[in-house]
Amino acid sequence: MSQGQIDVYRDWLKIADTNRPLNYYQLLRLRLFEDDVHRIREHYQKLAAHVRNNYLSGPHAARARELLDELARAMFCLTDRQRKREYDAALGRADIKEAPTRDFAQILLFNKVLAPEQLEKAKRFAEMVGLDLRDAILQQKLAPVEQVMLAYAEAQGMPYVELSDVTIDESLIPLVPAKLARQYSFVPLFEDGDQIIVAAANPLIPDVEEELRLRLGKTIRVVLCRPASINEAIAKYYPRDLPYQPIAREQKGAGPSTQQAVKEQQAPTVVERPPAGTDLVRQSALYAVIAFNLAVMLSVLVQIIINPQSQYQFGRTALIAIVIGAIAATITLVVSLQRRP
Known part of the structure; x- marks a missing residue:
């Protein structure tokens, strides 16, 4: 059987429904309007692993990759609190209710990611050094990164993804200024209808989302992923020390703002020099x-x-840390100012 004759939904995913196109619930083999985020992710992971393990390295690898991206799109939508409400309404759901939500700390305890004493330790550390709770947990390595990030994504009402599980559309890379991507730690993933999916370690601030919307001419949707994965992607696609050669991309229906973004990225590379004065x-x-x-x-x-x-001796520990920090800051300031031309 040729690749063009394969019905991947029936033959690979064992979906009996012959009506096409499938909605996201059918694609992930879920009951209609399933609200359990954990069950949605579980179904996605099982189906994606099945496709990856059985078809990605075979003669139908290209179609397998397309199907993996399609599964990811479905999971992104159904685990995004706002998008799911909109999607369910479009499918005719009448009983759309605001689901009860837990905060990050409650989810960590409910999912048994942390024990209560570990959570208290993380809170003390976060307050002492001025970090948010998530980063304090990650720095202290109190739990696996994926479990922490999944709990954080659930608290934010946002999807979570491993970057290695999706294909990055490299034609989007030159449309986003490298400086913006590096400063706010994100990379564009792919287009999904009238939206562009962006991966980041943290939710983007509204101003950045608006700038991307104006540049790309589409709504921006953010999915969360590991900070280390984002850093690796930025180092690959937006390196500081190498001029980036933009990929030519013909964009149908692109507005002036999108064309301007392309022109800016295609401008001659300017070597950054140390700033002067103010x-x-x-x-x-x-x-x-x-x-x-x-x-x-x-x-x-x-x-x-x-x-x-010392973790219980807050005053003494904090005082020593502040003194050492002040010394380091002073040395850094003096050395940096000596760069003045």
């Missing part, structure tokens, strides 16, 4: 703040490692 002072101050925060965090960690009781 810009240098501002940048030096930023480096000093970063140095202060890093020094404080490292100091607290070292104190806890050397003397575990």
Whole structure:
């Protein structure tokens, strides 16, 4: 049987329904209007693993990759709180209700990602060094990264994805300024109808979403993923030290803002030089703040490692950390200002 004759939904996913196109619930083999985020993800993971393990390396690899992306699109929609409401309404759901939500800490405990004492430890550490709770947990390695990020995504009402499970549409890369992608830690993934899916470690601020919408001419939807995966993708697609050669892309119906984005990315590469004057002072101050925060965090960690009781001696531990942070910030500021031309 040739590749063109394969019905991947029937033959690979064992979906008996012959009506096409399938809705997302049928595609993921879920009951209509399923609301359990964990069940939705579980079905997606099983189906994606089945396709990946049995067909991705065979003669129908290209079709398998397309199906994996299709499954991911379905999961993205049904695990995004806002998109799911809109999608269910379009399918005729009449009893759309606001589902009860838990905050991040409650989800961590409910899903048994952390024990109560671990959560309290993370909260103390987060408050001491000025981190949010999620990053404090990740830095202390109190739980597997994927479990923490899944709980965080559920609390935000957003989808979560492993970047290795989806295909990045490289034609979108030159449409997003490298500086913007690096500054806010995100990469565009692919188009999904009138939307563009963007992967990030954190929800994007509204101003960035609006700028992307104006540039790309489509609604922006964000999915969360591991911070390390985003850093790797940015290093690959938006490197600091190499000029990026934009990929030619013909965009049907592209508006002026989208065409302008392409022109900006196709402009000659400009070598970045150290800033002067006010810009240098501002940048030096930023480096000093970063140095202060890093020094404080490292100091607290070292104190806890050397003397575990120090985590209960908040005043003394914090004072030592602040002094060390101030020294590091001062040294960084002086060294950075010496770059003045």
